[in-house]
Amino acid sequence: DAGVIQSPRHEVTEMGQEVTLRCKPISGHNSLFWYRQTMMRGLELLIYFNNNVPIDDSGMPEDRFSAKMPNASFSTLKIQPSEPRDSAVYFCASRPPANVLTFGAGSRLTVL
Amino acid sequence: GDSVTQMEGPVTLSEEAFLTINCTYTATGYPSLFWYVQYPGEGLQLLLKATKADDKGSNKGFEATYRKETTSFHLEKGSVQVSDSAVYFCALRGSGGGADGLTFGKGTHLIIQP
Numbered sequence: 001d002a003g004v005i006q007s008p009r010h011e012v013t014e015m016g017q018e019v020t021l022r023c024k025p026i027s028g029h030n031s032l033f034w035y036r037q038t039m040m041r042g043l044e045l046l047i048y049f050n051n052n053v054p055i056d057d058s059g060m061p062e063d064r065f066s067a068k069m070p071n072a073s074f075s076t077l078k079i080q081p082s083e084p085r086d087s088a089v090y091f092c093a094s095r096p097p098a099n100v101l102t103f104g105a106g107s108r109l110t111v112l
Numbered sequence: 113g114d115s116v117t118q119m120e121g122p123v124t125l126s127e128e129a130f131l132t133i134n135c136t137y138t139a140t141g142y143p144s145l146f147w148y149v150q151y152p153g154e155g156l157q158l159l160l161k162a163t164k165a166d167d168k169g170s171n172k173g174f175e176a177t178y179r180k181e182t183t184s185f186h187l188e189k190g191s192v193q194v195s196d197s198a199v200y201f202c203a204l205r206g207s208g209g210g211a212d213g214l215t216f217g218k219g220t221h222l223i224i225q226p
Contacts, residue, residue, distance in 0.1 A: 043219070091155055093156075103148075103155035106155050
């Protein structure tokens with residue numbers, strides 16, 4: 001099993017640009033989570049999906065952030081427009097029912 | 113809401129020293145408790161877990177006991193190695209409905225010197 005796959009691993013962009021982060025969960029995992037990691041705030045849950053349906057997006061910081069899961073094997077996190085304070089490492093994680101989370105390697109975003 | 117508090121780092125130890133990283137939590141009901149480890153440039157990996165009071169999770173020489181009376185889940189290892197250098201996160205999964213994501217502590221950076 002290849003694990004949770006995220007892309008890109010690193011992204012550097014300029015303020016105002018659109019950023020799209022991608023995640024492929026482990027096959028058979030029905031829950032998918034997006035986390036953001038910063039030095040100041042640690043790990044924050046942004047949104048999670050069960051069976052492709054968004055369940056709780058209360059952690060999404062503002063309307064510039066959106067997430068989709070069009071099918072069981074793919075999810076995106078989009079930031080439009082991006083700002084320097086969005087710079088962070090964004091992690092995707094998935095898990096099967098009633099089991100533990102498996103994290104991807106993360107996408108490091110730098111917004112200049 | 114649920115919260116996790118863990119000791120601030122960095123924690124610097126010599127090889128073969130005894131390790132304790134403190135973790136306390138606030139949650140309603142009976143949460144499940146976890147320790148995750150993050151090596152440089154990588155995602156978080158599950159280290160160990162405990163799902164009910166007095167359970168002891170263990171893996172790779174690390175142990176943690178779920179203490180409901182003190183709401184704690186301290187991580188211990190008897191003899192650390194340089195390869196244990198990483199960031200360690202304590203986390204909980206609430207038992208209430210809809211509490212499906214993990215709540216993490218801020219992480220403790222562990223540095224082991226040869």
